[in-house]
Amino acid sequence: MTSSSPRPHVRISKAANRYLVFDIDDVMYLRRNHNICSVFVGTMPQAPQQSAFMGLPIELMAEEAQVLVEKNVAFVVDDCNYHLARMAAAGPQDKQYLDAVKAVTSDAQRSMRESTEARKAMYANKGTSKKKEKKNKKAPDTQSSEDVTDAPLADAEEAAAATSLFDTTPEPTSATTTKNSPVTREAPEAWSATLTTSGALLTPSPGQDEQLASVDVPASYPLYAHLQDKGYFMMPGLRFGCDYNVYPGDPLRFHSHFQATGFQWNEDIKLLDLVTGGRLGTNVKKSFLIGGRVESEEQHQDETDTARDVRAFSIEWAAM
Amino acid sequence: MAYDDEDPTANPPPAIARDDPSKVEIEDVEDAEADEAVSDFRKFASSLPGGGVNGGGALKNKKAAPHVSSKTVRRGEKDFESHGTRLQENALETSRTAMHDVLSYTRTRAPDNYMTGWYFPDHWAQEAGEDEKPEGLWRRDRVVALEAEKGQMTKSMGRVLRGAPKNVPGWDKAWLLPEEALYLVERGDLLLRWPRGSIEDIFPPPEEVDGLKREVARGEDGDYELGLPLSLQAAYSLFIGNEGDRGKVTLEKFQVYSQLRRAGYLVSRASPLLDPPPPSDTQTLWQRLFSLISSPKSDTPKSHPAMGPLVKPGLYRSYEPVYHSLSLIPRHKPTPNPNTPAPEGPFTVAYHVFKSRPGFTKTNLPLPDFRIAVVNARTTDVPDLAEMEALLDSTPWDPPKVRSGAGGPGIGHMYQRLKHGWRNVIVAVNDNGMVSYLEFMETAFGEEKLFERFDAKPKQGGKKSSGRNQKGGRGGGRGGRGGRGGRR
Amino acid sequence: MAHPDYLTDLASTVFENLESQHDWTLLESHTHKQQSSLTETNKTLLPRPLLTGLPPKRLYLHPDDQVELVKTHATYTVDETPEMEWVVPMHLNEQFTLKQLAEVFDSLEPLEPLAKGRCKRLLMAIVHDDSTVVYYFVHDGIVKPRQN
Numbered sequence: 029m030t031s032s033s034p035r036p037h038v039r040i041s042k043a044a045n046r047y048l049v050f051d052i053d054d055v056m057y058l059r060r061n062h063n064i065c066s067v068f069v070g071t072m073p074q075a076p077q078q079s080a081f082m083g084l085p086i087e088l089m090a091e092e093a094q095v096l097v098e099k100n101v102a103f104v105v106d107d108c109n110y111h112l113a114r115m116a117a118a119g120p121q122d123k124q125y126l127d128a129v130k131a132v133t134s135d136a137q138r139s140m141r142e143s144t145e146a147r148k149a150m151y152a153n154k155g156t157s158k159k160k161e162k163k164n165k166k167a168p169d170t171q172s173s174e175d176v177t178d179a180p181l182a183d184a185e186e187a188a189a190a191t192s193l194f195d196t197t198p199e200p201t202s203a204t205t206t207k208n209s210p211v212t213r214e215a216p217e218a219w220s221a222t223l224t225t226s227g228a229l230l231t232p233s234p235g236q237d238e239q240l241a242s243v244d245v246p247a248s249y250p251l252y253a254h255l256q257d258k259g260y261f262m263m264p265g266l267r268f269g270c271d272y273n274v275y276p277g278d279p280l281r282f283h284s285h286f287q288a289t290g291f292q293w294n295e296d297i298k299l300l301d302l303v304t305g306g307r308l309g310t311n312v313k314k315s316f317l318i319g320g321r322v323e324s325e326e327q328h329q330d331e332t333d334t335a336r337d338v339r340a341f342s343i344e345w346a347a348m
Numbered sequence: 349m350a351y352d353d354e355d356p357t358a359n360p361p362p363a364i365a366r367d368d369p370s371k372v373e374i375e376d377v378e379d380a381e382a383d384e385a386v387s388d389f390r391k392f393a394s395s396l397p398g399g400g401v402n403g404g405g406a407l408k409n410k411k412a413a414p415h416v417s418s419k420t421v422r423r424g425e426k427d428f429e430s431h432g433t434r435l436q437e438n439a440l441e442t443s444r445t446a447m448h449d450v451l452s453y454t455r456t457r458a459p460d461n462y463m464t465g466w467y468f469p470d471h472w473a474q475e476a477g478e479d480e481k482p483e484g485l486w487r488r489d490r491v492v493a494l495e496a497e498k499g500q501m502t503k504s505m506g507r508v509l510r511g512a513p514k515n516v517p518g519w520d521k522a523w524l525l526p527e528e529a530l531y532l533v534e535r536g537d538l539l540l541r542w543p544r545g546s547i548e549d550i551f552p553p554p555e556e557v558d559g560l561k562r563e564v565a566r567g568e569d570g571d572y573e574l575g576l577p578l579s580l581q582a583a584y585s586l587f588i589g590n591e592g593d594r595g596k597v598t599l600e601k602f603q604v605y606s607q608l609r610r611a612g613y614l615v616s617r618a619s620p621l622l623d624p625p626p627p628s629d630t631q632t633l634w635q636r637l638f639s640l641i642s643s644p645k646s647d648t649p650k651s652h653p654a655m656g657p658l659v660k661p662g663l664y665r666s667y668e669p670v671y672h673s674l675s676l677i678p679r680h681k682p683t684p685n686p687n688t689p690a691p692e693g694p695f696t697v698a699y700h701v702f703k704s705r706p707g708f709t710k711t712n713l714p715l716p717d718f719r720i721a722v723v724n725a726r727t728t729d730v731p732d733l734a735e736m737e738a739l740l741d742s743t744p745w746d747p748p749k750v751r752s753g754a755g756g757p758g759i760g761h762m763y764q765r766l767k768h769g770w771r772n773v774i775v776a777v778n779d780n781g782m783v784s785y786l787e788f789m790e791t792a793f794g795e796e797k798l799f800e801r802f803d804a805k806p807k808q809g810g811k812k813s814s815g816r817n818q819k820g821g822r823g824g825g826r827g828g829r830g831g832r833g834g835r836r
Numbered sequence: 837m838a839h840p841d842y843l844t845d846l847a848s849t850v851f852e853n854l855e856s857q858h859d860w861t862l863l864e865s866h867t868h869k870q871q872s873s874l875t876e877t878n879k880t881l882l883p884r885p886l887l888t889g890l891p892p893k894r895l896y897l898h899p900d901d902q903v904e905l906v907k908t909h910a911t912y913t914v915d916e917t918p919e920m921e922w923v924v925p926m927h928l929n930e931q932f933t934l935k936q937l938a939e940v941f942d943s944l945e946p947l948e949p950l951a952k953g954r955c956k957r958l959l960m961a962i963v964h965d966d967s968t969v970v971y972y973f974v975h976d977g978i979v980k981p982r983q984n
Contacts, residue, residue, distance in 0.1 A: 041581060043588040046599045046780075050581040052451045056444065067781035069599075070580070071534035071606055073455045079610050081392045083534075084451055085584065087599070087781040111585035115542050115576065122576065129577055136456035220462040220539040222455040223579040230581075246726065258978070266725050266779030276429045276980065280389070280443045281436065283426050285980045296931040299962055303928070306972045315981040320934050339938055342979040346895060346959055346971035348858055428899075428983055 038102035039233065040093050041111075042241040047088040047104065050225045055086050062101065063261050064092050065279055084224055089264060091252040094243045098253075105234060106241040114229055124228035133219040248272075248290025250321035254338035255288065265289070269308065274317065286342070288317040295320070302343060310345035317342050389447040455536035455580070463499070464539045465492040465529060466550050466575065467586060469595045471518065472509070484619030485509065490523035491587075491595040492540065493551065497522050501537055504614040504702075504710050517551040525617060526587035527597040527605045533583045534606065540583050543575040550574060591694075600778035601698055601722045607783055608720075614702040616713060623744055652676065667802040679794025682770035684745040691738035694723040695731050697773065718774050719743050725779035740771045740790045762796050839867060839885050843925075847885040850925035850961040853969045854889055862920070863889040869943055883939045886958075887923040888947060894918050896973060898954060899982050920947035922958040928965075941976040955979065 038054040040047050049055055049066070058064040066089070068082035075081060088096075096102035114121070234240060245252075248271045255262060261275040263284070270287035287309055291297055297318070305316035319340030427436060469491045485507050494506055506522035513519065524532070532538035543550055578586075589596025597605070608615050652658060652673075659673050691697075700716035702708065721739060731739070748765035769789025777784045838844075847865055854860040866886045868879035894916050897905070922944055926932070946956050955977035962970050 041585065043584055044590045044593075044596075044598060046588070048581075048584060050579075050584075052448060055451070056448050059444065068451075069603055069781040071531065071610060072450075073534065073536040074450070074453060075392075076535045077610055077612065079607055081389070081450075083453075084580065089780050107581070107585035108589065111582055115578075115582065118544070125576070126572055129572075132454050132456055136458075140458065219459060220455070220457045220464075220536075221577065222533060222536065222539060222583075223581075224454060225581045226579040229576075229579075255978075264725075264780040264782045266777065266782045266784055278440055278444070280447070281426055281440045282430070283428055285429075286978075291934055293935050294933050296933060299926060299928050299930050299932065302960075302972065303962060303970060309981070313981055313983070315975075315979065317978065318934065322938070323935075339934065340978050341934070341937055342973075342975040342977065342981075343960075344973045344975075344981060346973050348891070348895065348971050429980065 035101075037100075037233070038096060039230070040088060040096070040102050040104040041085070041107040042093075042104050042243075043107055045090075045244065047090060047093040047243070048085040048107075049088060050085045052084060052224070055084070058096070059278065062096065062099070063256065063259055063278075064088070064096070065261055065263070066092060067264065089252075089262070090243050090245045091249050091256075091262075094245045094249065095253055095256050097243060103233065104241040104243060105230075110234065111226065111230070114226075121228045121231055124231075125226065128227055129221045129223060132221040132223065136219050136221070246271075246290075247292065248320075250338050251288060251290035251317075251319045251340065254319065254336075254340065260285075262288075268312065268314070270305065270316070284314060286315050286317040287312075288319070288340075291318055291320045293320050293323040306343040306345055309343070310347075315342040315344050389450055390443050393446040393450050455533075457536055457539075460498075462537055462539050463497070463502075463532070464495045464541060465524060465532070466495070466541050466543050466547075467492055467529075467578070468518070468543065468547050469586070471547055472523070473594060486525060486617050486619065487523075489525055489595050489617075491526060492524040492529040492538075493518045493521040493547075494524065494538075495521070499537065501532060501535075504616070504708060505532070507710065515553060517547040517553060521551065525597070526589075526595060527602050527617075530583050530587045530597070530602060531606050531609055533578075533580060540578040541575040542578050542582070544573065545575075598722075598724075600724045603778055603781055604720065604722045604776045604783055605699060608699070608701055612704050614704060614708060616700050616702075616710070616716075618697040618700050618719065667799050671797075671799040680792055681794060682745075682747065682790055682792050684747075686737075686741045688738050688741035691735065691742050693735070694728050695721050695735045695739045695775070697739070697742060698722045701774075715744075719772075720774045720776050720785075722776045722778060725777050728777075731775075736788060739773055739775075740788065743771045743773050746771055762798075766791055766793070766796065839881070842927075843884050846925045846927055846963060847887060849963055849967060850923060850969060851887055853961070853967075854887070854923065857969075859892045860889040861892075863887060870945060880943075882943050883936065884924065886940075886944065887925065887961075888920055889923065890920050891918050895921060895959070896957065897982065898951075899980055902983060922947065922956075923961050923971075924958055925961045925963065927963050937974070 035057065038049060038058060039051065040049055042048075048069075049058070055066075058066075066086040068084065069087045070083040070085055072078075072081055072083035093102070093104055097104060252262060252272060255272070255274055261277065261279055261282075262272040263275070263279065265271045265273050265287060267273065268287040270289045272286075272288040273284045274286035274288050275282050275284045287305065289305065302316070302318075305318075309316040317340055319338055322337045322339050430436065471493070472487045472490055487509050490507070490509070494502070497506065502522060505528040506524045508520060508522050529538060529540065533540050587596055588599050588602065591598050605615055658676070659670055664670050697719045699720045699722070700713070701718040701720055702714065703717050705714075708714070746768075747770050748768040769791050772787060772789035775786045775788060777786065844867075851863055851865060855863055864887065866882060866888065868881055896919070924940055940958070941956055944956065944958070950956070955975055957973055957975045957979075960972045960974050962972065964970075
């Protein structure tokens, strides 16, 4: 499964103490090779009126970012500063980036043209009228039978269809369009393209000498690193009142096994918390997992290997 | 067995909306995310025309958008653990491939099917100076100017800042808040651009507008010379910031904002200026006279002697004085005009939320249906009483519509009143992108005087009071259950 | 060396609860480590008093064994044979640390031979003021939940 060729480091965008990954190849790589799936937090442009399926970026927990940095497969950049600086620099990368944008727009244009022509050809062959075709189809599909070049109105309608889901009173968009814009900036002639990542604009990546952003991990980090090391997938624990929801494999396929909460070795744990966690876990067919880093008096702790020296206990209701 | 009921709070009353059918959306989402954190992309992909995969670009995007909702795609079956079987591996691989394909999509839109917005982070900060005009429009935080408003989205997003002098470039443009701009970029509705020059280059003052000047601005790269079209990643880096950063929004707030928008709610940044003034404290002359005549029913407990019986021996013709002398502990009484200091920190109303309705206009906002504070699960503790009081008291006085006592339908509607509360607010708790919604309300059990029914005289044949006593009996017997009213 | 009285009393409360309410047999209190080579006075005091006993029916079945059971349907009755369990009595108002939990585990020997990859377990008996006792399994490691 794992490819042996060296792979570029995963770029983690740090924005106001949150950690984001935008590159889908990076996301899939983390999922396949480092049992990190994280939470998709972006609106999916193909289906923007639902939250069951979410899109890029993914938001990493600070623990995940730290583990990846320790494994030397990722680097963290403070993008609020770095990104701004690169855009302001207006360097030679701009052209490369723009070329990527143009490639996407012309691709989109071409595929639109091709599909329109294919449709036209289909009509010509069948000899069916557009109107009949329209009858058989649902409303939002109809516009695409128009030629792109002479169908600004159809596009406007389409825009309305695409954006009117939350508003039950669709209104012709022409009413609002440029209503209060006396300035005659002409309507954009080009297709729009919003790339997911800034790609070339952010190259070259900050080198080793440059200050990379630090990661602030919570006190439960040793338990996280321990479970990560053992191949578990972790998700935020909010829904189960714990630090981590722990999966034995990719959450795409598997139910979670544990709700895990990290403690310091000498931190007082209320017995009531143990009962609460244990009982809740049993109700949702999970074990309540508690653990933390062993602190022994004699041996000096090796700060770099957090995953080791962690001891964990699993708690289940005994049903008696 | 499917673990479909893994959400521990089995059938909780939906937090987001008390009487709104659309609340189901959010509840569904929470269920889906409870354990099935990532839903089955195989089914999702196949629900999108053409598999939802890139290549068709905008065409597919536009076709797909209206059809897909969370309800049309069911979650896939999941296993307890790996069996090491090929079947299982194949299923996982198919899911991952579908996920990869669906998420490789690049946002493209045909001409006239998107809006263009320009990023001018300091424009209104410079123009408006320090003072926020009393309209509560967050003008200094508006950092993206739309070339033109298009589509349904702008019905609730972006504002033209009326009152700005007409010689200020962009005075007639709709300006977006960072969360609005980022949400529109995510949807694909907004092409965000980073201007190379000043705002005058993009929005020239009226007198300079002539076709000629515009042409000069375009070189061989055409429109691109004016400014870079930005990526989603760039948009996040521009708009996401720490609490209090001007022109930015925290990620936890943005995620709540966009989730509510996806669920169909209209959302505006909260401003105390948008709230109605508290009800007047002054009583009418008649009310005052009346209160002098009628015996004042004191809600504060009487002072009792240190020794002796609470209820002194004597002749009592009704239960009321007996119960009054039994009440030892002061009870909370909601007031329309509390002197609570304004909330500080995370427990502050961040967004006003409106149900979608016809005739909604952003320039004349109705009273919000919900008020939402957003907190970060990792950095915020459970609120203490002072924080919760300050948060609740910052929301408008909203007592139960059904009155208690002699003037209202009485004890039978006690639960209705307790559930409604006197003020209410929703707290959205965000744990690294996962959000839970909790509703808090101010409740006053002391306002429900259960003993009043003991003195009620059954009116024979009286239409008005028929059934009142039966209901009262039920209410009294189960009074203890109201204790959960504080949180849902 | 002996345990404080409240721990001893707690242990006897749980002892009686197991015996009378849950029909356990072969109940025994333990105050010192089981070190057969040492005399009574030289034995090490346990971190806190523990109990051992035999429940009327098997209390715990590892999920892997559960799966096995389903596969080989015939042996079903055999695996219902009860197993001896360690019990640690605690009071709801007590607090504990990971360190203390680790010390308890380190002080006890498994009552049945441990299969490969399995770890020690004990029953935590949590007593409340009204003498209600609730029982939770604690495993000395990462043990996946039972499937019901």
